[in-house]
Amino acid sequence: xxxxxxxxxxxxxxxxxxxxxxxxxxxxxxxxxxxxxxxxxxxxxxxxxxxxxxxxxxxxxxxxxxxxxxxxxxxxxxxxxxxxxxxxxxxxxxxxxxxxxxxxxxxxxxxxxxxxxxxxxxxxxxxxxxxxxxxxxxxxxxxxxxxxxxxxxxxxxxxxxxxxxxxxxxxxxxxxxxxxxxxxxxxxxxxxxxxxxxxxxxxxxxxxxxxxxxxxxxxxxxxxxxxxxxxxxxxxxxxxxxxxxxxxxxxxxxxxxxxxxxxxxxxxxxxxxxxxxxxxxxxxxxxxxxxxxxxxxxxxxxxxxxxxxxxxxxxxxxxxxxxxxxxxxxxxxxxxxxxxxxxxxxxxxxxxxxxxxxxxxxxxxxxxxxxxxxxxxxxxxxx
Numbered sequence: 001x002x003x004x005x006x007x008x009x010x011x012x013x014x015x016x017x018x019x020x021x022x023x024x025x026x027x028x029x030x031x032x033x034x035x036x037x038x039x040x041x042x043x044x045x046x047x048x049x050x051x052x053x054x055x056x057x058x059x060x061x062x063x064x065x066x067x068x069x070x071x072x073x074x075x076x077x078x079x080x081x082x083x084x085x086x087x088x089x090x091x092x093x094x095x096x097x098x099x100x101x102x103x104x105x106x107x108x109x110x111x112x113x114x115x116x117x118x119x120x121x122x123x124x125x126x127x128x129x130x131x132x133x134x135x136x137x138x139x140x141x142x143x144x145x146x147x148x149x150x151x152x153x154x155x156x157x158x159x160x161x162x163x164x165x166x167x168x169x170x171x172x173x174x175x176x177x178x179x180x181x182x183x184x185x186x187x188x189x190x191x192x193x194x195x196x197x198x199x200x201x202x203x204x205x206x207x208x209x210x211x212x213x214x215x216x217x218x219x220x221x222x223x224x225x226x227x228x229x230x231x232x233x234x235x236x237x238x239x240x241x242x243x244x245x246x247x248x249x250x251x252x253x254x255x256x257x258x259x260x261x262x263x264x265x266x267x268x269x270x271x272x273x274x275x276x277x278x279x280x281x282x283x284x285x286x287x288x289x290x291x292x293x294x295x296x297x298x299x300x301x302x303x304x305x306x307x308x309x310x311x312x313x314x315x316x317x318x319x320x321x322x323x324x325x326x327x328x329x330x331x332x333x334x335x336x337x338x339x340x341x342x343x344x345x346x347x348x349x350x351x352x353x354x355x356x357x358x359x360x361x362x363x364x365x366x367x368x369x370x371x372x373x374x375x376x377x378x379x380x381x382x383x
Contacts, residue, residue: 051320058316062326063333065310070337072303073148074156074345079290079299085273086282086300087148092140092269094304095262098255098312105252124245129260132241136257137264139234144265145272146227153220155347160337161196161356162224163330167363168194169232170327177236178243180324185370192363193331196356235314235323242319249319258311325371332364 073087081087124132151159171190174180182190238257246253273279289296317326338357341347 055317055320058313058320059329060313061309062313062317062329063336065306065308065313066330066333067336067340069303069306069310070151070156070160071340071344072299072306073151074159074341076299076303077152078345079295080285080288081296082152082285083273083278083282084145084148084152085269085276085278087152087303088141088145089266089269089273090300090304091144091148091307092262092265094308095259095266097305097308098259102252102255102259105250105255128245132245133257133260134264136234136237136241136261138268139230139237140261141265141268143227143230143234145269146223146230150220150224150227153216154224156337156341156345158347158353159220159224160334160341161353161360162221163228164193164196164334164356164360165225166228166232167324167327167331169229170235170324171232173233173236174239174322174324177240178322180322183370185366185373186324189328189363189367189370192359192366196359196363199352199356199359232327235318235327238315239318239323251316254312254315254319257315258308262311325367328364328367331360334360 069091076087150162154162168190171180171182171186175182241257242249242253246257286293286296291299314326314330317329334357338347338349338353342349
């Protein structure tokens with residue numbers, strides 16, 4: 001009995017010590033978790049800062065290249081240019097200027113791969129990559145040709161705002177190809193941007209730079225709308241290829257996607273240029289160009305450069321975010337072009353265009369706000 005009571009007293013005396021030890025261990029775990037949470041939070045914030053910086057650079061490239069190339073493309077037609085095949089050719093044939101960047105990025109990529117030689121990387125076969133670039137190249141060639149026809153038959157401001165419909169097409173294709181999630185803010189953005197371009201269907205403001213007949217206006221509108229659908233599909237497929245085929249996120253991958261795809265598209269348009277016979281009249285077109293031969297060459301060269309800058313921004317945004325985000329940024333630039341068109345080409349700024357621009361900006365803000373909410377939720381750990 002004495003031994004039993006002594007054991008009970010010893011156990012009762014030891015229990016508080018055990019509880020204190022357990023509490024101390026729990027506090028240590030809490031401290032470790034808090035430190036780990038703070039460390040992960042700082043890493044996430046640092047990554048977000050770098051990500052937003054990269055997104056800003058890609059956004060600038062996209063907006064600058066798109067605005068410059070669209071305005072110069074309209075200048076080409078207004079001052080005597082008539083070849084849709086040539087206008088399409090310069091949109092995609094400027095990829096050789098990216099070769100220095102490509103070799104530099106290839107060197108950096110090879111040096112990084114030597115450091116990660118022990119890691120297993122799934123590299124798609126040459127046949128798969130060839131099929132991917134060939135398919136995207138055909139789609140790019142057709143879309144660019146339709147865009148050229150639309151730009152030749154429409155005032156530049158109307159053309160730019162109709163291009164906003166590509167966002168709705170892109171969202172449709174992303175829903176099926178990339179499992180795009182649609183929140184109320186994203187749906188609101190798509191509806192507003194679609195309405196903003198639909199307002200331009202029933203007007204003909206050809207009193208600006210170059211008179212346009214009603215028939216050509218309809219053809220230009222249909223071609224631009226079809227090109228927007230093709231471009232939306234191309235963006236969705238590009239995102240799909242990044243996620244399912246390439247599975248890498250490097251600047252070299254961006255250049256691969258641009259150069260190989262545009263190489264295929266350039267070959268197709270080059271054949272079309274000679275098959276159509278338009279190449280025979282290019283010499284006379286240069287001589288009749290109102291700004292002179294040197295300006296004729298400069299306009300075409302800078303159109304090519306502008307579209308390559310645009311391509312880097314667009315494909316970079318697809319890789320870093322999504323094709324829908326890239327398209328939203330492209331749509332943001334559409335209200336910029338009519339303002340410059342009013343200044344340089346004297347395109348009229350009608351009431352419907354003003355309403356269209358307001359709706360486009362409203363739709364863009366709605367989408368960006370949804371992206372802001374997603375970013376906040378990712379930082380707080382809310383899924």
